[in-house]
Amino acid sequence: MCSPRDSGLSMAAVRMMTRSRGPGAAPRRGGEEAAPLQRREAAAEGKKSPSLAKHQRKTQKLKVAYEAPGHEKGESHKALEALGWEPRDWRQQLENIRTMRSGKDAPVDWLGVEHCHDPSAPPKVQRYQVLLSLMLSSQTKDQVTAGAMQRLRTHGLTVDSILQTDDTTLGSLIYPVGFWRSKVKYIKQTSAILQQRYGGDIPASVAELVALPGVGPKMAHLAMAVAWGTVSGIAVDTHVHRIANRLRWTRTTTTSPEKTRAALEEWLPRELWGEINGLLVGFGQQTCLPLRPRCGVCLNRTLCPTAQSPEPLTPAPAP
Known part of the structure; x- marks a missing residue:
């Protein structure tokens, strides 16, 4: 072991080194520099060094990626709430409609699109006939659509036969469906x-x-269901649109069938999408009529918000 004298250091120098490092200080590693005086003084006073404080200030400015600002959090919360929303009493209302529709005796049940094509025709021709019956059905009663389809099938209802038919003849075959002149043009173009x-x-x-x-x-959704056997969405016509709003099956009042479709698909279980069109169309044809609904015979009369409103729709006269 080297003594101070052997190392060439004076005892005073040794004492100065000992005092500067403090009692019990561990020896420094080779090449380690002493901390600056400001840092030692700040540490002694319990203060943070300027460099550390600067680093922490930067850290505090960072935001966690998944923490959205306040307004975005509110929107996300509303979206989550919307996922769990469903109309009041809708299951009982649906079951009541099924009961009222159990007879399957509405026009849609025997004159709807499923019954207008030729079941003996090749599959490709059947699908074409399904599509044409849907095009004719817009703004048209089922009875009128069925009559037009019967005349077309007698004439010859394939893509080739329709393209070979002049517009005047085609118009006479589909008349009096709604907007028949426009439909002649659309049928020719689509074919x-x-x-x-x-x-x-x-x-x-x-x-x-x-x-x-x-x-x-x-x-399109009905064609997918009937022609291709695929449920792609809820088919919403004027009946479904009207009844969904009367029963408050949408979070807010919707102003078009397409908006009603989107609103229904937000909450209605997907396994019911294929059933709901025919069910509500027949219900709208027989009971929940557009202008004078037959609320007196409806099983939902005590559950329907519209029937219970202060200004209900004018009911149909008693038979």
């Missing part, structure tokens, strides 16, 4: 597209169907 792009068949997706002239979302 030409089907022949050119799909080999005489109809598209197998909603996006392609609604791209066809004269085909809307309701028709």
Whole structure:
């Protein structure tokens, strides 16, 4: 062991080194520099060094990625609440409608799109006939649509036969469906597209169907269900739109069938999407009529918000 004398250090120097490091201080590693005086003084006074304080200030400014600002948190919370929303008493209302519709004797049950095509025709021709019956059904009663489809089938209802039919003849075959002149044009245009792009068949997706002239979302979803056996969404016509709003099956009043479809699909279980159109259409044809609903015979008369409102719709006269 080297003594102070051997190392060339004076005892005074040794004492100065000992005092500067403090009692019990561990020896420094080789090459380690002494902390600056300001840092030692700040530490002695319990203060943070400027560099550490600066680092912490920067850290405090950082935001966690998944912590949204206040207004975004509110929107997210509302979205989560919307996912759990459902109409009051809707299950009982639905069951009551099923009971009232158990007879399956509304016009839609025997004149609807499922019954207008030729079941003996090749599958591709059947699908084409389903699509045409849907195009004719817009703004038209089922009885009128069924009559027009029967005349078309007698004439010959394939893509080729329709394209070979002049507009005047086609118009006389589908008259008096609603907007029959426009439908003559749409049927011709759509038939030409089907022949050119799909080999005489109809598209197998909603996006392609609604791209066809004269085909809307309701028709597309029904075509997917009837022609392709695929439930792609809720088909909402004027009956479904009206009844959904009367029963308050939408969070807010909707102003169009397409908005009603979106509102229903937010909460209605998907396994019911295929059933709801035919169920409510027949209910709207027989009981929940557009202008004078038959509230007196409706099983939902005590559950329907519209029937219980201070200004209910004018009921139909007693039979």
